[in-house]
Amino acid sequence: MQNALWQRGTWWPALAIFLALATITFYLILIASNWIYLGLGDTFYFFTQPRMWQRFWLTVWTSTVSTCFSLIIGIPAGYALSRFSFSCRNVFASVIDLPIVVSPAVIGAFLFGITTRFPFDLISEHYNIYIGRNVYGVLLVQFTVTCAFCARLMKAAFDSIPPKFESVSRSLGASNFRTFFKVVLPMAKNGIMASMIVVWARAAAEWEGLMLFVGASEGKTDIMPFAIYLDWNGGMMGWVVSMTIVCILMAVTAMTAMRLIGGKSHVW
Amino acid sequence: MSGNPPTMAGTRSATGDRTIFKSFFYSFTGFMFLFSAYLFLSNLDQLVVTEAAIKTREITSWGEDREVMNMFAGGFWRDAYFWKSLNLTLMVPVITTLIASLVGIPTAYALSRYRIPGKAAIEVLFSSVMVIPASSVGLCLIVMFNYGPFWNLQQQLGFRFAHSIFPGMILASFVLSFALGLSAWKAAFDGVNPRFEHVARSLGSSRWRAFRTVTLPISKSGLVAGVILAWTRAMAEFGAVLFFCGTFRELPPARFSDLEKVLHIDQADFLSVAIWAQIEYGNVEYGFALAFILVIIGGLSVYAMHRIGAKGYIW
Amino acid sequence: MIEIQALNGNLGGFRLQDIDLTVNDGEYMVLLGPTGAGKTVLIEYIVGMYKQDRGAILIDGQDVTPLYTEERNIAYVPQDYALFPNLNVEKNIAYGLEARRLPKEEISRITEETIANLGIGYIRHRMPLNLSGGEKQRVALGRALATGPKVVLLDEPLSALDENLRAIMSHELRALQRKTHATFIHVCHNFEEAAAVADRIAIMNEGRLVQIDTLEAVKANPQNEFVARFLKTQNVFEAVSDGKTIKGNGIVLNKKNPLTGTVIAGIRPEHVRLQSENRIGETNTFAGHIVDIVPKPHFIEYRLDVGMELTAFLIGDVPYGPGDAVCVELPAEHLILTGKN
Numbered sequence: 001m002q003n004a005l006w007q008r009g010t011w012w013p014a015l016a017i018f019l020a021l022a023t024i025t026f027y028l029i030l031i032a033s034n035w036i037y038l039g040l041g042d043t044f045y046f047f048t049q050p051r052m053w054q055r056f057w058l059t060v061w062t063s064t065v066s067t068c069f070s071l072i073i074g075i076p077a078g079y080a081l082s083r084f085s086f087s088c089r090n091v092f093a094s095v096i097d098l099p100i101v102v103s104p105a106v107i108g109a110f111l112f113g114i115t116t117r118f119p120f121d122l123i124s125e126h127y128n129i130y131i132g133r134n135v136y137g138v139l140l141v142q143f144t145v146t147c148a149f150c151a152r153l154m155k156a157a158f159d160s161i162p163p164k165f166e167s168v169s170r171s172l173g174a175s176n177f178r179t180f181f182k183v184v185l186p187m188a189k190n191g192i193m194a195s196m197i198v199v200w201a202r203a204a205a206e207w208e209g210l211m212l213f214v215g216a217s218e219g220k221t222d223i224m225p226f227a228i229y230l231d232w233n234g235g236m237m238g239w240v241v242s243m244t245i246v247c248i249l250m251a252v253t254a255m256t257a258m259r260l261i262g263g264k265s266h267v268w
Numbered sequence: 269m270s271g272n273p274p275t276m277a278g279t280r281s282a283t284g285d286r287t288i289f290k291s292f293f294y295s296f297t298g299f300m301f302l303f304s305a306y307l308f309l310s311n312l313d314q315l316v317v318t319e320a321a322i323k324t325r326e327i328t329s330w331g332e333d334r335e336v337m338n339m340f341a342g343g344f345w346r347d348a349y350f351w352k353s354l355n356l357t358l359m360v361p362v363i364t365t366l367i368a369s370l371v372g373i374p375t376a377y378a379l380s381r382y383r384i385p386g387k388a389a390i391e392v393l394f395s396s397v398m399v400i401p402a403s404s405v406g407l408c409l410i411v412m413f414n415y416g417p418f419w420n421l422q423q424q425l426g427f428r429f430a431h432s433i434f435p436g437m438i439l440a441s442f443v444l445s446f447a448l449g450l451s452a453w454k455a456a457f458d459g460v461n462p463r464f465e466h467v468a469r470s471l472g473s474s475r476w477r478a479f480r481t482v483t484l485p486i487s488k489s490g491l492v493a494g495v496i497l498a499w500t501r502a503m504a505e506f507g508a509v510l511f512f513c514g515t516f517r518e519l520p521p522a523r524f525s526d527l528e529k530v531l532h533i534d535q536a537d538f539l540s541v542a543i544w545a546q547i548e549y550g551n552v553e554y555g556f557a558l559a560f561i562l563v564i565i566g567g568l569s570v571y572a573m574h575r576i577g578a579k580g581y582i583w
Numbered sequence: 584m585i586e587i588q589a590l591n592g593n594l595g596g597f598r599l600q601d602i603d604l605t606v607n608d609g610e611y612m613v614l615l616g617p618t619g620a621g622k623t624v625l626i627e628y629i630v631g632m633y634k635q636d637r638g639a640i641l642i643d644g645q646d647v648t649p650l651y652t653e654e655r656n657i658a659y660v661p662q663d664y665a666l667f668p669n670l671n672v673e674k675n676i677a678y679g680l681e682a683r684r685l686p687k688e689e690i691s692r693i694t695e696e697t698i699a700n701l702g703i704g705y706i707r708h709r710m711p712l713n714l715s716g717g718e719k720q721r722v723a724l725g726r727a728l729a730t731g732p733k734v735v736l737l738d739e740p741l742s743a744l745d746e747n748l749r750a751i752m753s754h755e756l757r758a759l760q761r762k763t764h765a766t767f768i769h770v771c772h773n774f775e776e777a778a779a780v781a782d783r784i785a786i787m788n789e790g791r792l793v794q795i796d797t798l799e800a801v802k803a804n805p806q807n808e809f810v811a812r813f814l815k816t817q818n819v820f821e822a823v824s825d826g827k828t829i830k831g832n833g834i835v836l837n838k839k840n841p842l843t844g845t846v847i848a849g850i851r852p853e854h855v856r857l858q859s860e861n862r863i864g865e866t867n868t869f870a871g872h873i874v875d876i877v878p879k880p881h882f883i884e885y886r887l888d889v890g891m892e893l894t895a896f897l898i899g900d901v902p903y904g905p906g907d908a909v910c911v912e913l914p915a916e917h918l919i920l921t922g923k924n
Contacts, residue, residue: 020379080296103539112547148304486669
C-alpha cells in the first residue's frame, strides 16, 4: 500500500489534504476550547449580564462610527489608487499601507505622540473635544487602522471592474462624476459591501492600539477586545472567556454575512 | 440661436471635469498619505530626551540607569536587551513563516483544488481568524493549552507551550500569520488554471511532478507574496504573543534553555511587546526608537509587496 | 483501440448517458455536436478528470478507469492549448519525455524530430505567451505527439484559429494522423471542420451519442431531425409518408421508402435543381418563384418559394432575378427521410 502511495505519486494530494484537515482541526479546537472550558450554563449566565451587553453595544457603535469615517475616506482613496497612475505610486501606497502592516501596538504609541500636536491641540482647545483617554481616542485608533485597510480593500474592489465600462460611459457623454456614481459605484456595490463588513469586523477587533494610547476606564473605553485584556489582568476568567466567545461570534457572523452578499474582499 | 453643436460643449466641460474629478479623488488619497506620514514622522522628536523627562527621572530612576535613559533614544544600542530582542524578532518570524509556508502551501493547494466537504464553513473559519481580536486569539491559545484539551498533553510531554519562546512564541505568531498567508496562497493557486495540471498529467507526470514543474512555477510570485505577508504579520504580532507568552525580561536565567542562551534570545521580548513594555515603564525614547525600527522593516516589506503586485483575499 | 462501454456520468447538472463508442486503431474520429452536447466532458472522462457512475473505458482492451490520468498513455490537447507559460517551446515539447524519465540524448533526439516535423524551429526558444494562435497550436500538438501516444484527444483544436489557418491546420492534422497512425479523437462543433478530417463522425446531443458513421452515411441517412438539421440539410419539413409518396407543405414527392406515417423530409440545398424550361408535371418538379438571391464566395444561394420556403445552392451564373418564375426539381435520390425522432 505504501509502495503504491509513492509509486503512483498519490502522496502529494494525500499530504496536502492531511495538512488541510490538520490545520482546520487545530483552528476549530482553538475556537471551540472556550466553550469546552466555560460550559453551557456559565456561558448563558455571562450572556445575560448587562455588563456584557453594555460592552457589546459600545463595541458595535464605536466600530460602526469609525467604519463610516473610514468609508468616507477609503472609497475615494481606493478609487484613486486603483485608477490613476502617478509617479512613485508604490512609495505612496506603501506609506498609506503602513498603519496596517506595522504592529498596531506601534500605532498606539505613535497616536499617543501625535495627539499633543498640531491639529489635535487646536481641536481640544477650541472645541473642548479632548482626544485621548476617552471614547474619541477609541474612535481615532479604530479609524487609523481601518482607514488604510479600507482603502486597500476598496482598491481591490475597483480593480476587479474593467476600466472599459468607464470609457464607454464617458464616450457616451457622461461626465466623470456621473460615470463614477452611475456606473462604477453600482458595479462595485457587492465588493464594497463585502469590504465594508470586513472593515467593520476589523474595527471591532482593534485592541493593541488602545493599549498605549487610550487606556481603560470601565464603561467608557472598554470595547470588547480591550475588556478581555482588562478582565484577564483582573483575573476574571469567566468574563474573559465569555467575551472571547462573543468576539468570535461577531467575527464569524460578519464573515458569513460577507459570504452571503457574495462579494469577494481582496486584502491585496 | 442654438447653432452650437452640443458635442463641443460636452467635450469642453468634460476636460475641465476631469481635473476636478481627479483632484477630488486625489485629495482623499493625499489626506491618507499625509496622515500616515505625519503620524510616523512627527514623532521623530520623541527620540530626543526632553528636560521634563530628565526631571521626572530624577525622581523615578537611580544611578547608571538614569544616565543611559537620558541619552539620545534612551541609548537603546547599549542595552543587551535590545539586541537580544532584535535577534528574537528576526528569528521567530522567520521560523514561523517557514512552518506556515510548509504547512500552508499544501493546505492552500488542497483547499483550492480538491473537493472538501463544508468548504464554505472552512473559508468562514479561516477568514474570521483574520478579524478576531488579537486578545481573543491569545486567550484562545491560553485556554486551549493551559485550561483545556492540551493541558494533559503538555504535562506528559514535559514542556510548556505558554510562556515559552520555542513552542509558545512561534505558536502565538503562527495563528494569524498562517491565516493571512493561506489567503494569499489560495488566491495564487486559484489563479492557475487546473487544466495545466491535467495536461501535465496526461503527458505522464505524477501529481507531485505536475505540481512541482507547472503549478508551482506559475504561481510563484503569488506564493512569494503570501510568504512576505505571513512574515510581516508574524513580525507585527503583539496581542497573541503578549497574552500567550507574556514578557521575558524579568524572568530568571534559569527559565531559559541552553539553546536559547546560545542563540542570544534569552530574557528578550518580541519588539512590539518591548515597545509597549518600555513606554509603560516610562522609557519613551527607547520605545519609540524600537517603534521606528519596526516601521522601517514594515515599510520595506510592504513596498516589496507592492512591487510584486500580490493578491490575497478574504474569501 | 478505444472502447467506451455504457459510460454514465453525472457532473452536477450535466449528465452523460449510455455512451457506447468504439474507435479503431489509427482511426480519425470526430465528436460533433452543438455547444453543451457533452463532447468536451466525454473527452475529459477519457483523460480521467472525473470518475464515472457506470460503464468502462477500455484502451487496447485494458480498462483504464481505475488508472490515473498519468498512467493512461494518452495525449490531450485542450481548447486553450494550456502551454506551460513557465517553459519555452522546446521545454514544453520535452515535458512529457522528461516526465517519463527518458535518457537525455533520447529526449533531445525526439524533441528535435518533433520540432523539425512541425516546422517550428524558428520559435523554439520563445515563451508561449509570445506565440500566435497557429504557433501555439503546433507546439501543443508537438507536445502531445512527442511521447508517441496511442490515443490523441483534441478538444476544439481549430476553433481559436482564423478561417485560413483553420483550413491549413486541418490538413496538417490529417497528415499527422496518417503519419503517426495514432487514434485521434477530435471534438468540434462545426460540420465543415469535421468533414475535412474525419474517418468517422460521432454526433452528440444533450449528453447522448445520436449517430456514429462515416460522413457520407450520416449525410445520406440522418438518424433523426436533430442530425438532419445539425448537418445543415436545411429545407427540412414535416410530411406524411405512405411508403411511395411523401405529402407535406403543399407538395407531393414520389420516392419509395420504408417509412410510413409522419416523417421528416429534407434535401440539401446543393441538390436542389432549377430548370429553365417548363417541366412542371414531371416527377418531383414544382412551379415556384425566386424570393431572393444571395451571392456567396463559391456559389449563389437562392431563396425559393414553391408553396414552402426552399434554399438552393447553385454554382456559376444562372440568368434569374428575384421574382422570376422557375421550375424546381427535388431529385428523389437526394431526398433525405427520417422518422420523427
